[in-house]
Amino acid sequence: MAGFLGNLNDLITFFTLRDIKTVEETNVTRAEAERLSRALEPIAKDANAKITFEIHGNTAPVTVNNIVVTSERANAVQNNVRRFLGPAIPQNGRFSSEVMYLQQIRGDANTSVGDRGVMSYG
Template structure:
């Protein structure tokens, strides 16, 4: 078989049988992490347009060669540099949870931590297993993620602490970045208003605005779903997860890095 550049080679060297659910969720999380990276690194502006596809499954333990494809173009995505950057980024976060400093000052998002936790689940459960994720091609053989079962368990323990510490119980936070997903077009009510603060949770959370002025600041924007809002927020949690964001003040408006041109985020429509 002829090796080709620009693909992602994933190898799970297992000693014990792998539960199908764990393997499926591991690959799903890897694909989602790649989609997020492509957008955050500026290689693609439309979330979910470029995805990983299975090019080949090989004999051995579990060996998969994955390639990226662009939905809109229905073609191979020329991405050896993107794949290499993704592997480097994933390894940086892995090493962060093993106690090494990140190359950037920005900590990983909760979403990425959850994805990494799921990616390494199969190797964490198998005491003799090893997981290798690398760029396929001679030039980038140094771009790889390698983790054994002992380190995978250590990483999962650190991720657990990281996630439990990232959402304070019923706390008031300053300077959080809010993305809107749904919002009513009036200041009198909050019915249906929902948004995401990625640092706390990747999920949509209901919003309540503490004042007409705070909501009016959002409604005054010509394209509120193409913007991000820096807010002071009162976070209410249930079982350690955000259940309500009470917006106390909107202090700044910045462009959304994942939205370009006339494209609006999915679900981003005002409610009547």
């Protein structure tokens, strides 16, 4: 249990204090970030909510690990997790009865070598 709480504390601290603009090496996975965000979601939604994780060790030496996450901190963690994960990965799928607009960029005065066309569904 203490290992779980230690890892949870590391994740919360990472996403609370993380400077999103700096690129740093980390061992945090997408799955861990998503699970943390989902776990803190009820606390983040209620302005007066807080959650306390506490473990007491009853063997020598006696240790007490305590993590308190308030609504404000849960919101900060969720926002940083969202930035960490980036935009959602597009889903593959079939489109039927959809209008598709194509624009040919070859020969257009506003384009340069290497530009790619954009397909938009409308």
